[in-house]
Amino acid sequence: MRSLKISIQQQDFSIDDECAAMRAGHKDIGALATFTGLVRELDDMGTASSARQSVSSLYLEHYPGMTEKNLQEIAEEADQRWPLLDVVIIHRIGELKVSEQIVFVGVSSMHREAAFAACAFIMDYLKTKAAFWKKSNSGEGKENDGHWVEAKKSDTKATEKWAETKQKR
Amino acid sequence: MVTVHYFASIREKLGLSSEQVELPTQVDTVDALAALLIEQHGSAWESVLKKSSVLVAVNQSVASFTSSVTNEDEIAFFPPVTGG
Numbered sequence: 001m002r003s004l005k006i007s008i009q010q011q012d013f014s015i016d017d018e019c020a021a022m023r024a025g026h027k028d029i030g031a032l033a034t035f036t037g038l039v040r041e042l043d044d045m046g047t048a049s050s051a052r053q054s055v056s057s058l059y060l061e062h063y064p065g066m067t068e069k070n071l072q073e074i075a076e077e078a079d080q081r082w083p084l085l086d087v088v089i090i091h092r093i094g095e096l097k098v099s100e101q102i103v104f105v106g107v108s109s110m111h112r113e114a115a116f117a118a119c120a121f122i123m124d125y126l127k128t129k130a131a132f133w134k135k136s137n138s139g140e141g142k143e144n145d146g147h148w149v150e151a152k153k154s155d156t157k158a159t160e161k162w163a164e165t166k167q168k169r
Numbered sequence: 170m171v172t173v174h175y176f177a178s179i180r181e182k183l184g185l186s187s188e189q190v191e192l193p194t195q196v197d198t199v200d201a202l203a204a205l206l207i208e209q210h211g212s213a214w215e216s217v218l219k220k221s222s223v224l225v226a227v228n229q230s231v232a233s234f235t236s237s238v239t240n241e242d243e244i245a246f247f248p249p250v251t252g253g
Contacts, residue, residue, distance in 0.1 A: 037253050060252070061177055063245060066229035091252060103253050123253060131226075132252025133177030148178040151249035 001079040003086045006071045008062055010094045013104055022086050022108050029085055029108045033115035035123050037103040039096050043136055055136050060093045063131035070130040078121050082114035124158040170240055176247035179217050192240050199225050200234040202244060222249055
């Protein structure tokens with residue numbers, strides 16, 4: 001991995017600016033894969049008994065110090081699996097309204113296979129291994145009417161799938 | 170002194186984000202620290218720290234309840250992560 005940028009921030013980010021910065025001055029990049037996560041209006045709680053609820057905003061909390069370390073380790077693990085050039089991971093914290101951007105992962109490589117796979121891998125691992133917690137506030141917009149989002153089994157399964165397929169390059 | 174951090178739903182349930190605790194010599198594991206905190210604070214801590222889903226970090230690395238702790242360490246208790 002040639003470079004790694006990790007940023008945990010309250011302010012929004014620009015996908016265009018991040019991509020432009022990743023491309024600037026690098027003639028060896030053949031593939032740039034990015035993922036952007038957004039605040040979705042419909043909650044899915046993962047339990048069959050709870051009805052889907054309308055979400056007005058999310059509150060994102062992290063563990064300063066540990067979260068950055070988690071993200072660094074995830075990027076390094078991706079780098080061991082695929083030939084990567086540059087990696088950018090941005091995660092927002094604080095109050096985020098519906099349709100706002102939460103997370104950005106950008107991975108550049110010489111070829112698409114590594115860029116696609118590493119981007120998906122980093123997101124799957126971020127979901128289950130990075131110290132972030134999400135509180136969901138429902139439609140009324142009242143303070144503290146929210147609930148802490150439960151960890152999803154499907155996210156754990158996605159991470160386990162990568163562990164099974166681990167092969168050193 | 171150890172610094173103990175609480176995050177997310179645990180922080181809210183306890184109404185506390187962090188505290189400093191002096192470890193008696195016999196308290197040398199996360200498990201023993203949890204027992205000490207329950208003894209000092211009571212039932213709210215018991216309901217949170219005895220939950221099977223609670224996770225722990227020692228000095229910002231994922232640890233377990235059998236991990237050792239010493240004064241100066243930074244301990245954190247938190248629920249499963251839900252970022253992204």
